Amino acid sequence: MIDALLFDNDGLLLDTESVFFELTRTHFAGCGIALTEEYWAAEYLGNAKRSFEIAAELGMDHGLVGPLIERRNREYRELIGKNIPARPDVLETLQALTGRVKLAMVTGSPRDQIYMMHRQSGLLDFFEVIVTEDEVANPKPHPEPYLMALDALGVSADAALAVEDSLRGFASAHAAGLGCVVVPNRLTRLQRFESALAVEESIAGVLKHVVFRCDQTEPSTTYTL
Numbered sequence: 001m002i003d004a005l006l007f008d009n010d011g012l013l014l015d016t017e018s019v020f021f022e023l024t025r026t027h028f029a030g031c032g033i034a035l036t037e038e039y040w041a042a043e044y045l046g047n048a049k050r051s052f053e054i055a056a057e058l059g060m061d062h063g064l065v066g067p068l069i070e071r072r073n074r075e076y077r078e079l080i081g082k083n084i085p086a087r088p089d090v091l092e093t094l095q096a097l098t099g100r101v102k103l104a105m106v107t108g109s110p111r112d113q114i115y116m117m118h119r120q121s122g123l124l125d126f127f128e129v130i131v132t133e134d135e136v137a138n139p140k141p142h143p144e145p146y147l148m149a150l151d152a153l154g155v156s157a158d159a160a161l162a163v164e165d166s167l168r169g170f171a172s173a174h175a176a177g178l179g180c181v182v183v184p185n186r187l188t189r190l191q192r193f194e195s196a197l198a199v200e201e202s203i204a205g206v207l208k209h210v211v212f213r214c215d216q217t218e219p220s221t222t223y224t225l
Contacts, residue, residue: 001159002101002159002160002161002209002210003101003102003153003155003159003160004101004102004103004104004150004153004155004159004160004161005097005101005102005103005104005160005161005162005163005206005210006103006104006105006106006146006149006150006153006160006161006162006163006173006178007103007104007105007106007127007162007163008105008106008107008162008163008164008165008166008169009105009106009107009109009114010107010108010109011045011165011166011185011187011188012087012090012163012164012165012183012185012203013086013087013090013105013121013123013203014084014085014086014087014117014118014121015084015085015087015185016080016084016109016117017045017165017166017185017187018185018186018187019076019079019080019084020076021035021037021040021044021187023072023075023076023079024040024051024072025040027068027071027072028055028058028060028068030068031060031061031064031068033055033058033059033060034058035054035058037186037187038190039054039058040054040187041166041187041188041190041191042191043057045166045167045168045187045188045191046166046167046168046188046191047168048139048140048141048168051069051072052065052066052069055068055069077113077116080113080116080117081116081117081119083120084117084121085121086121086123087185087203088202088203089202089203089204090123090203091122091123092204093203093204093206093207094123094126095126096207097126097206097207097210098126100210101210102128102129102153102155103126103127103128104127104128104129104130104131104149104152104153105124105127105129105130105131106131106145106146106149106162106172107130107131107132107133107145108132108133108139108140108145108168108169109132109133110132110133110134111130111132111133111134111135114130114132128153129149129152129153131145131146131148131149131152135148136148140168140169140171140172141167141168141169141171141172141175142172142175143172143173143175143176143177145172146162146172146173146175146176146178147176150176150178157176157177157178158177160178161178161179161180161181161197161206161209161210162176162178162179162180162181163180163181163182163183163203163206164180164181164182164183165182165183165184165185165188166184166187166188166191167188167191167192167193170182170193170196174195179197180193180196180197181196181197181198181199181200181205181206181209182196182198182199182200183199183200183201183202183203183205183206184199197209
């Protein structure tokens with residue numbers, strides 16, 4: 001029986017990952033460094049490398065990296081302070097789950113940025129627990145963020161599912177003992193999620209897994225978007 005769903009945020013609920021990548025690519029290009037979607041997906045979203053590590057690997061002059069990352073981060077904060085719409089089917093999926101299971105957000109973003117990017121989304125009210133970068137010593141792909149969320153919800157890993165969009169997040173959920181439904185975005189679509197419970201094209205695909213595992217005695221109950 002599934003008692004809780006734990007959702008990633010960036011790239012799953014909001015399309016902030018594309019915003020962050022495009023901004024990074026623009027700044028790297030200004031220093032003569034070509035950054036591709038495939039490389040970013042593999043190294044940043046897959047292997048959890050930091051931006052400065054990627055810049056160094058691609059040959060950026062060491063003295064340029066710090067100021068460039070600072071400018072990128074400052075511009076990113078300005079962008080997420082504006083209205084960033086939810087990804088398709090997110091609102092409807094959360095509405096369908098509300099009252100049926102506990103909901104948590106488990107994100108690698110700092111808490112102040114979460115409040116900024118969700119200022120107009122209306123999505124934060126759906127979540128009983130929100131675990132951000134600020135609360136953990138070891139971010140994703142370490143299991144600590146998901147273990148902290150499970151503890152705060154008061155549920156065990158075998159009574160919960162994680163919903164992620166990237167290999168880094170999937171690795172965190174898997175290491176915490178959670179089954180994981182993956183909903184790739186345009187940056188993570190080439191990643192492989194061989195041990196995932198399922199890979200869905202839309203976040204709405206999560207519903208069939210919850211219904212199947214929670215409502216086996218209620219075959220007439222269906223949830224579609």
